[in-house]
Amino acid sequence: MKGRLLVGFFLSLNFFGSLAAQAPPPTQGQAKDPPIVQGATRGSSGLWEAKVKIGPCTFEMVQIPPGSFQMGTNATGIGWVEKQGVRPVHSVTITRPFLVQKYPVTVAQFKAFVEATGYRTQAEQGFGAQVYMGPPDSWTHKETVNWRNPGFDHEVWSAELEWQYRDDFSRSDPSVAQVDTCPVVCVSWNDAQAFIKWLNDKGGEVTFRLPTEAEWEYACRAGSTDETYGSLDDIAWHARNSDGHTHPVGQKQPNAFGLFDMLGNVWQWCQDVFLRDYYASSPSQDPQGPSDAGPEAARVDRGGSWMNGGRTIRAAARDDIVASQRCDVIGFRVVAVARTQ
Numbered sequence: 001m002k003g004r005l006l007v008g009f010f011l012s013l014n015f016f017g018s019l020a021a022q023a024p025p026p027t028q029g030q031a032k033d034p035p036i037v038q039g040a041t042r043g044s045s046g047l048w049e050a051k052v053k054i055g056p057c058t059f060e061m062v063q064i065p066p067g068s069f070q071m072g073t074n075a076t077g078i079g080w081v082e083k084q085g086v087r088p089v090h091s092v093t094i095t096r097p098f099l100v101q102k103y104p105v106t107v108a109q110f111k112a113f114v115e116a117t118g119y120r121t122q123a124e125q126g127f128g129a130q131v132y133m134g135p136p137d138s139w140t141h142k143e144t145v146n147w148r149n150p151g152f153d154h155e156v157w158s159a160e161l162e163w164q165y166r167d168d169f170s171r172s173d174p175s176v177a178q179v180d181t182c183p184v185v186c187v188s189w190n191d192a193q194a195f196i197k198w199l200n201d202k203g204g205e206v207t208f209r210l211p212t213e214a215e216w217e218y219a220c221r222a223g224s225t226d227e228t229y230g231s232l233d234d235i236a237w238h239a240r241n242s243d244g245h246t247h248p249v250g251q252k253q254p255n256a257f258g259l260f261d262m263l264g265n266v267w268q269w270c271q272d273v274f275l276r277d278y279y280a281s282s283p284s285q286d287p288q289g290p291s292d293a294g295p296e297a298a299r300v301d302r303g304g305s306w307m308n309g310g311r312t313i314r315a316a317a318r319d320d321i322v323a324s325q326r327c328d329v330i331g332f333r334v335v336a337v338a339r340t341q
Helices: 078-082 107-115 123-127 189-201 213-221
Strands: 048-054 057-062 067-069 090-094 098-101 131-132 138-142 154-158 164-165 206-209 269-271 298-302 320-321 335-338
Touching: 057 107, 057 213, 067 213, 090 213, 098 213, 107 189, 189 206, 213 269, 213 298
Parallel strands: none
Antiparallel strands: 048 057, 057 098, 067 090, 098 335, 131 138, 154 164, 206 335, 269 298, 298 320
């Protein structure tokens, strides 16, 4: 099967020293743009917030103002930094406001889409998904795993940070099964696009999509010049506090924009095609990523997950996964812009 599966350097459990303090919230001047959707109100961050209802789903959205930030990292001595093309730090400007979902897409939201359309994910079409097994085997493919049953309730978490998946369900633990408020996992980039198409076909004030990689990092940093926005335990579900599975969204502290689970819990698909050296020479304004390279092109995912440590759960960390791949550590969140037609 094509694509890397978040192995090797993404499994480090070393934390990166003292983490950044929470960035100050944006001023009213930074949020002076009019609201994209009607009925928006000012949130505690000073930014516009709105609930956007599409069919049976309601999305809590935060309007991110335009601005500039320093993208990437100057860190050295970390394998993924060398491999994933995130150096050097460079200035990027986002020129237009956009809405970002407060939380990753949940099981309940994805379930509503499936029930309304009869959609079957790529994992459900007999292909299954990748399950993280912990060292030494790392990843294995399970044909029975999909978004409905990612297998967390059949994994054993040990004090040595090792997992064991039991096909015979002999160690089932319902207390760690996915619930409706957990972020959906085992969905491919293609599955995320099908979900988004369903939303857009229903009309409304906005057009949904995945974030660009630059939008994602800008929204994640939320004004911070550091690669985290607080203590890792306070802001993220990660390898040392997750017990080997996802957790309901919104339980950790948000960043200064009021966004939850930007780091940890699940990796999040971005719109961009992955190209290692793209950002070294990318446009400084609103970079959209390389040109589409076909349905099986590697796509970017961001943010780290429940099985990663502090070297990976950082604003600049990125990975590349083929668009059809499914994994129990990858989900997504949506962004939206004003509908033009």
